[in-house]
Amino acid sequence: MSFKTLSIIAISMLAITACQTKPVDATTAHTKAITIDTHCDTPMRFLREPFDIGQKHEAPSSRVDLPRMKEGGLDAIFFAIFTSQRERTPENYAKAYQMAHEMLDSTEKALIINKDLASLALKADDIYDIEKAGKRAIYLGMENGFPLNKDISRVEEFYNRGIRYITLAHTQNNDICDSSTDKKGAEHNGLSNYGKDVVKEMNRLGMLIDVSHISDKAFYDVIEQSNAPVFASHSSVRSICNHPRNMDDKMIKTLAKHGGVIQICILGAYIEEEDTTSLNYVKKEELRLKYNNWNFTSDEQRKQAWADWREINKKYPADLPSIAQAVDHIDYVVNLVGIDYVGIGSDFDGGGGLADCKDVADFPLITKELVKRGYSEEDIAKIWGGNFLRMFKQVEKAAEPV
Ligand SMILES: [Zn+2]
Missing domain, CATH: 1.10.287 (Helix Hairpins)
Incomplete structure (x- = not known):
């Protein structure tokens, strides 16, 4: 062997050694990360039937409870106080308002019964103490601003009950803004004047503005109006799955530019186009x-x-899509805007679930797929909650001092 050949071998070996970093262990990465799922519809169950989140249930009829959160290494979840959009009559407004409070009452009750297993979280920082205590953190969001009924004082009323984000609209237009899926088309051409007041009030209180479900024009109006980052609690990538509920590249870039985060929704129809x-x-x-x-x-x-x-x-x-297909959405966002603007919002108990991720207990399998694709421990911690918490803290900081 010539000296030249030997030198090439030596240099190549050095290069290989330099590239070799410690292999990432999926279990360690998952355990070390603060893990947050920013959207599930579990509180709806409280109105349908007696349901104890402290007991272990079975998927697919139930996908979230405290024992399975622990099993899946999930530190925190946002319970959505969801009301579907109805015709805007006085009776329906009253009913939505009443239902929202009933879901909040039931969640409070469930947390009292299960106080050794979980605690209500109100601030971004609360998760650290709750996690240290070995408990699950339950945050609250409101999906659809219908219960506000054009009464701006209700934003603070719901904030005081623990709500930390509002998904401005659902599948139909409401008083705040247009929906991405209303068959009648746009009503306000984006955000209404009242919607602008809602955004201002949410900024003042330090509430997170959730742009999932709202129309593209409403999204850009919210970005223009908000003095803090906004986020999508459960939305996926339109370039992969062409659904109006998903975000296109320009929207994802705009969201990231303003410090926001897209939390990939693992609901079949948003991961791959439906059959x-x-x-x-x-x-x-x-x-x-x-x-x-x-x-x-x-x-x-x-x-x-x-x-x-x-x-x-x-x-x-x-016939549900797979974890690998969902992680394609994460990869796509990372390639488009970098690692700092993506997370996960399952939509469990509201339609979410994959063939190989049927409930919160399966979440470590997502981490396994991320490891397989070369994500580092630090990247995984960002995806599972770090990015979201960074943004949440920015929103809190931008709020008016109380
Ligand atoms: Zn939804």
Whole structure:
């Protein structure tokens, strides 16, 4: 062997050694990270049936409870106080307001019963003490601003009950802004004047503005209006899955430029385009029509619809996408804007769930996939909560001192 060949081998070996960093262990990375899921619809269950979050349940009918959060190494989750958008009549406003408070009452009660397992978190920093105490942190968000009923004082009223984000709209337009999926199209051409006041009030209080579900124009209006970063609590990437609920590249870049975070939603239809010929899809569409687009006339009807929905999932299970496909969305955001602007919002108990991630206990499998793709421990900590907490603290800091 010539000296030249030897030198090349030596240099190559040196280069290999220099590139070799300690291999990342998925279990260690997951345990070390502060893990936060920014969206689940579990409080809805409290209104449907007696449901104890302190007991272990089974997926797919239930995807979140405290024992499974512990099993899945999930430190915190945002419970969404969700009300679906109805026709804006005085009765429906009153009903949404009442339902929101009932869900809050039930969540409070559940946290009292399970005080050894979980605590309500109100500030970004609260998670550290709760995690140290070996408990789960429950944060509260409100999905759809319908219960506010154009009464700006209710923003603070719900803040005082623990709500820390508001998803401005849901699947239909409301008084605040246009939805990305309202079949009637735009009503306000983005954010309404009242919506601008809501944004201002949320900024003042240090509440997180959630742009998931709102129209593209409303998103840009919110960005222009807000003096703090905003975020998407559960949205995915439109370039991979062309759904109006997902964010396109320009929106993701704008969000990141303003310090916001997109929390990838692991709901099938937002991860890959739906097979509209599948029996699961067809039967659910029939159900939607049967219940007049989920406009229930009574609580009994709502409970029946829920039972029918579960029956369809049992009889005709959906062909769900995989964790690998969901992590493609994370990769995409990282390649587009860097590692600091992405996280996870499962939408569990509201439609979220993957073939190989059926509940919160499966979350370590997402970390396993991230490790497989070369993410470092530091990257994983950012994705699982670091990015979100950084933004949350910025929003708190931008608020008016009380
Ligand atoms: Zn949603």
